[in-house]
Structure formats: structure tokens, C-alpha cells
Amino acid sequence: MSNVVIDVKGLGKAYQLGQFSTGTLANDVKRWWALSRGKEDPFLKIGEANDRSKKGDSDIVWSLKDISFDIKQGDSVGIIGRNGAGKSTLLKVLSHVTSPTTGVVKVKGRIASLLEVGTGFHPELTGRENIFLNGAILGMSKLEIKSKFDEIVDFSGVERYIDTPVKRYSSGMYVRLAFAVAAHLESEILIVDEVLAVGDAEFQKKCLGKMGHISKGEGRTVLFVSHNMSAVTNLCTQGIVLRNGQMEFNGSIQGAMQSYLQQFSESQTQVNYTPETGPGNESARLLMAKVSGAKKKDVLRINESLLLEFELAVNKQFSGECLDITYHLVDELGNLVFVATTDSHIDCKGKFKTAASCVIPPNLMNTGIYNISRLLLVRNKGQVLTEFNDIIQFELVEQEKQELGWRGQKEGIVKPDLKWVIS
């Protein structure tokens, strides 16, 4: 194995939560005292896994723990995981921005990381000056930038504005120019963090094309983090799945995708909380959320209607104002299926408990795993009072009597029941 370019062993990264003030000073002194006598850091022993939704006992969390893998020359690796799984922390450690708490990373070749587009852009400088500045920050020499200057300007498509200060640019132009610089880096390893979620569709396509060219055409090693699953599957051959700071899967991208989707398939069709401990804030707390099928409560079929129920405890008085409940339904790839809002306003006199339910009609969505990604309590049609994330998940399965035609993988988000006439 002579072509390993990144070798990660036992990587861990601990973070301290909360505010830094007089209270944390005593702990710092204790740590320093233990470390200076050559002992183990006393605070890392009590660290716990990083689960942002649960309340922990310790102020130290492990954003990454015991991560070991290696990446070979020319691999394109997708790093996937839910929010807070440690993806960005891993990229930060790999790109040398912060040091790990434990473990070793060995790298062969020059790494260029793109954790953000336009790092170091100065608003007062012109586009031309910023290309040189940004290129230098990313590790290019002046000569390299000069030789690629025309290519960069061409790729960005902002030639007309190249001698105008970038503060006069539209945000789209700004991002185009920034990505253009980064795309022309000549490093052996390229690390990219969700930067493609910018620009218009045409430019996103261009970026993905360029990324594909870098990994497949030029044979360079690419590490790519994104929530856009179709982009990840298209670009990457290998995948690493992170969950709460630990590595859950490392292998082919198809296997990684399956492992990632399984995190969602642990369906949670009902949650119950007490008014004190429920998620939320001082305005409102979630008491109950539930999805059930029309015939059998626990089997949800695509040709039967679904009943969604929510129960909230509203802890503030909003007399004379209107409150709405809104939710976002997404599929397992994170695609938004629809957004629904209560059609009549909630009566809000004094503190109260409110229950809302709605029926999702049959023959609407295809099979798959769905998630209520956001549930919002909205005041006066604009102000979000409380937001609950990822509250329930459920799986929609095929109807009992199978229809004719394709029976393989899911195709399409919606699956309407269409009446055909064949003559």
C-alpha cells in the first residue's frame, strides 16, 4: 500500500461547552497542574459522546472520538452524517485549522481546504486584487495565480466587474469569483465543505462538474462533505459515515449511503414529553407528536391516509394575536416534500394546551422514510416563536396489493394514483 495519502489513527477532538469566565478558570488551573506533572488530562476522562439533543452531565463533549481510516491516492471520499455528527470538525482537523485532542493524522502531499468560499476576501479590494489575495491565502504562489488568472476570471463569469471593489458585487457574483479561485488550486488533496449550496442552478452545476473533473479526470484526492446526497453519490466512490462523533461506516459510497439512511429508518412514530422537559423554549414546549395509519396504527401504507397529531403547551399569553403551527416534511435524502400550515388561527387566551391534527391524503407520497424536520409555532404570520427539529420519523411502505410495473428502488418523491385510459 504505497499510495495512502491520508492516514488517520485514533483521532479525537474534545470541546468545552458553555461560557468561558471566572468559573472555568479554576478548571483550567487544575488541568494545567495535572498536565504539567505528566498526568492525563482529568477533564477528558469525563467527556461524553456528542448528542446535541440530550442534556448531558459534563461540560466536555467529544466531537470526534476514535476515528481511524486511510484514504488512497485518487479516492473521492464523501463524508456524511446528520447535523452535529462531527463532519466539519473532522475537516477542520484534516485541514490543519485546529489540533486534535488525541490521535495522529499523517498527510502526503499538499492539502487545500475549502471550508468556506471567499475566506479572506476584502470588501474594499477589487476582484482582481482579491483573486491574488485569496489565492495566496489558499496556498498558491503569485506565479501560479498569474498563469491561471484568465482561466479563473473566465470560470467565474464576472469579467466586467473585475476592477470593481467586491463590496459592490451581488452575493452571487461574490461566490462565483470565490469558488473560481478555489477550483483552480493545484493541490494533491482537496477538502470541500458544503460550499456548493450557493449560486444559481447553472453555477452549481458548473461547480459539481468541476469537482467531478478534479476527482475523476485529474485523479486527485477529494474529500467532500455535503447534505446533498445526489451530489455525494455522483462525485464520490468512497464514503465515511459519522454519527455523534463516531465512525459508523467506512467503505463504498453505496454502503455508506445505506448506513446513513438507516439512521433515519429507526422510525419514531410517536413522542411524548412532560410540560417541564419537552423540547422548546419559554414560549412553548412540545408535549406530543404522533403519526398513525388509517387501518393499522403502526403500518403506514402509501395508499392509506395518515393522521398527524401535535400537542403543544403554550406558556405565554398572546391575547389578540394569531398563532399558527407549521411543519416541514422531508424525505430521507433531505428533499422538502411539502410545508403545511394550520388553516385557521389558534385561539390564544391565556396559557393553554393546544392540539392540532391533520390528515395527509392517500396516494400522495412514494415509499420511503419521511421526517418532520421542522415544526414551528409562528406568531402573527412572521415571527417564529419556537422551532422543534427532527421530531418524528416514519416509513411509508408499499400497498398490500402490488400494482403492475417496476418493483425495484423508489423512483420519485410523489406517487399519485393515476387513472389510465387505454384505448
Next chain:
Amino acid sequence: MESNTRYWDSIIKPRSSLFDLQLMDVWRYRDLLLMFVKRDFISLYKQTILGPLWFLIQPIFTMTVYVIIFGGFARIPTEGVPAPLFYLLGILTWSYFLDCLNKTSNVFRENQSIFGKVYFPRLIMPLSIVLSSLVRFGIQLFLFLLVFIYFWSTGSDIGPNSYILIFPIFILCTACLGMGLGMIVSAMTTKYRDIAYLVAFGSQLLMYATPVVYPLSFVPEKYKPIIAANPMTQVIEGVRFGLLGKGHFELMNLLYLGVISVLVLLIGILTFKQVEKTFVDTI
């Protein structure tokens, strides 16, 4: 597997040895250093009419105020040097030091958005600050030259001596002191910011412990050793001696200044290197 370390280009570990300064890395990024200097220079006076002239207006005003207050009201002697010339040289040298110190001590906080996203040798930033300030200082020296020529041609008893040749060494020492102290402060303030506030006003007061508005010979004998121990005293006295031929300076003083400057710079770099790896987590 490749266990030999030669195979790998870089190894990322929790802690590295104290004296691993990676100065080669800094050299590799020299283009970036120049870009930062250029950026600082261009961006500072964009959308102003007078542009770089502001570099000169500031010391002229300060000089005028000092001439009125310290020379006119307080009647502090200037060792036979015309008061404007005396104050101007002190102000320019001192503000170069202050600039290096203040800007370097905020380097982590000011640049956390860049440092948090991209790796480049962090030492580039303090170096670019020192160089940007040096450019400014160089422009201001022209102003000094004009004032000097004016007084010289009108027959004032001033004139440079051979110490003018080591003028660059004095400036180098000033840069080392400012950058070194600044880096120590910046390293101490990534987690708790208290010291930053102390330095912000402390450095203003420090000017009075340095012979900027008075000559060293004006200090009572009792306090002279204290004032002379301040390395910036040696810089300002030495510069005055070399350029104006007034004041007091010996080679022993230069030795003292050189040792202190190198020491401060070294401690600064070492503390800076210790902090730069993880400061993004705590700042």
C-alpha cells in the same frame, strides 16, 4: 505500512515539541505575506481624498500639540534641539512600536474568521503587521527629513553622527519588541480577554516611561535606572543621538537593547506557536 516519517509531508498531532518553529513554512508563504502588506496599505485609505497623506497628518498634529503643551506650557527642555524636530522623531519611533504592539496583540481576535477556515503559517499575520507599519513609518520618515532640512538650513545646532549607520538596527529592535510583546499578549488573551484591556490603556501610559516628550537627561538621577531599563528608552535615545547628534548613547546600551529584543521576540514566538494550534476552539 509506511512507518518512516520521511514519507509523509505533514503530521498532525495534539502537541508538538516546543522548538518546532516551522520557519521554512513561513518562507514558502512569502507571497501571502506581501499580499497582506499590500492589502493593508491599499484598503486603509480607500475612499479618502487625501489617501496616504493621512500617514503624515497624524504625526504633524500630534507634534503641534506636544510643542504647545510640553514645550510651551510645561517648558520641558529638548537638549538644544528645535522642539518640533525633537518631538517628531520621538513620536514617529514610539508610534511604530505602539502600532506593532497593539495590532499584534489583537491578531487572533481580528483574524479568527480567516484562521478558523484556512491553514497558513499563523506567524505570517504578525509579520505582515510589522511590515505594514514599517511602510507607514518609512513614509513618515520623509516628513521628518523635510522638517530636518528646514531646521538644518536655518542654522540649528544639529547634525547626524556615525550612529546613523545603525539606525536600521534600532528599527529592527523596535519591530522585535513590538511584535514579541504583542504575540505574548495575543497568546494570553485567546481564552480570557482581561489582559487585552490592560494592554490597551497600559501601552498609552507606557509612553510616559519612555523619553518621548522629554530627554533622558531631564529625568532625576533617582529614577534614571528605571527609565533606562525600558528598552524603548534606548531606542529613542539612540535614534536621537544618531540623527540629531544630541542625547546620550553607548555601545553597551546597544548590546542591552539587542539582547532584550531577541529574547522578547523568541518568547513571543514560542508562546504564539503554543497557542496558534487550538485557539480557534476557545476564542
